[in-house]
Amino acid sequence: EPEVTQTPSHQVTQMGQEVILRCVPISNHLYFYWYRQILGQKVEFLVSFYNNEISEKSEIFDDQFSVERPDGSNFTLKIRSTKLEDSAMYFCASRGGGDSNQPQHFGDGTRLSIL
Amino acid sequence: GNSVTQMEGPVTLSEEAFLTINCTYTATGYPSLFWYVQYPGEGLQLLLKATKADDKGSNKGFEATYRKETTSFHLEKGSVQVSDSAVYFCALTSKAAGNKLTFGGGTRVLVKP
Numbered sequence: 657e658p659e660v661t662q663t664p665s666h667q668v669t670q671m672g673q674e675v676i677l678r679c680v681p682i683s684n685h686l687y688f689y690w691y692r693q694i695l696g697q698k699v700e701f702l703v704s705f706y707n708n709e710i711s712e713k714s715e716i717f718d719d720q721f722s723v724e725r726p727d728g729s730n731f732t733l734k735i736r737s738t739k740l741e742d743s744a745m746y747f748c749a750s751r752g753g754g755d756s757n758q759p760q761h762f763g764d765g766t767r768l769s770i771l
Numbered sequence: 772g773n774s775v776t777q778m779e780g781p782v783t784l785s786e787e788a789f790l791t792i793n794c795t796y797t798a799t800g801y802p803s804l805f806w807y808v809q810y811p812g813e814g815l816q817l818l819l820k821a822t823k824a825d826d827k828g829s830n831k832g833f834e835a836t837y838r839k840e841t842t843s844f845h846l847e848k849g850s851v852q853v854s855d856s857a858v859y860f861c862a863l864t865s866k867a868a869g870n871k872l873t874f875g876g877g878t879r880v881l882v883k884p
Binding site: 660662687689691697698699700701704711712747749751757759760761762763764765 | 805807813814816817869870873874876
C-alpha cells in the first residue's frame with residue numbers, strides 16, 4: 657500500500673538555525689498538510705497546500721515557516737530560525753483529490769529537537 | 772470553530788476486555804469523523820471513518836457510530852488484544868473549516884496479558 661514517507665526521523669538543531677523537514681506524499685494525492693505535536697499536547701494543524709500554493713495556515717505558521725513543493729514528489733517544511741518551542745513531532749499528510757471526505761494519510765513523523 | 776474532546780487516559784485493560792473511548796465534538800457545517808491510531812514509535816494511521824450521521828465505521832474489530840444528536844463518535848472494541856496498545860485520536864474535518872483535521876488530545880490504551 658502506498659505511504660507517506662518523512663525524513664529524517666529525528667533532527668537535532670541548534671536554536672537559531674534553519675531546518676528543512678522533508679516529505680514524499682502518496683504519488684497521486686493533490687492535497688498536502690503539515691501538523692505538529694508538542695510532547696504531551698494535541699496534534700495541531702500548521703498548513704495545507706494545494707495547486708502549488710498555501711490553502712490555509714494556522715496562527716502557529718508565522719513568517720519563520722514556509723512550505724514548498726520543489727518538484728513532483730517532495731513537500732518540504734522549512735523553519736528559518738528555530739526556537740526552543742519549535743521542538744515537536746512534525747507530521748506530513750496527504751489526501752487524494754475529489755471527494756473532501758477522503759481521509760488524510762500520515763507519515764511516521766520527524767522528531768525535531770532544538771537545543 | 773471545530774473542536775474535539777476525548778476521554779483522557781491512560782486506559783489500562785486486561786486482554787479480552789471491552790474497550791470504549793468517548794469522543795464528542797463541536798463543528799461548523801457537516802463534519803466527517805475519524806479515529807486514528809498511533810502505535811509505539813510509529814505515525815498516525817487511519818483506523819476508521821464515518822462521513823454522515825448514523826454511519827458506522829469499522830476496522831480490525833473496532834467500531835464507531837456517527838451520532839449527530841449527541842455529537843459523539845465513541846470508539847468501541849468488544850475484546851482487546853495486547854497488540855491494541857496504542858494512542859487513539861478522534862478527529863474531524865469539515866468543508867466549512869477548510870478540510871484540515873482537528874484532533875482530540877489522544878487516549879493512551881494499555882492492554883495487559
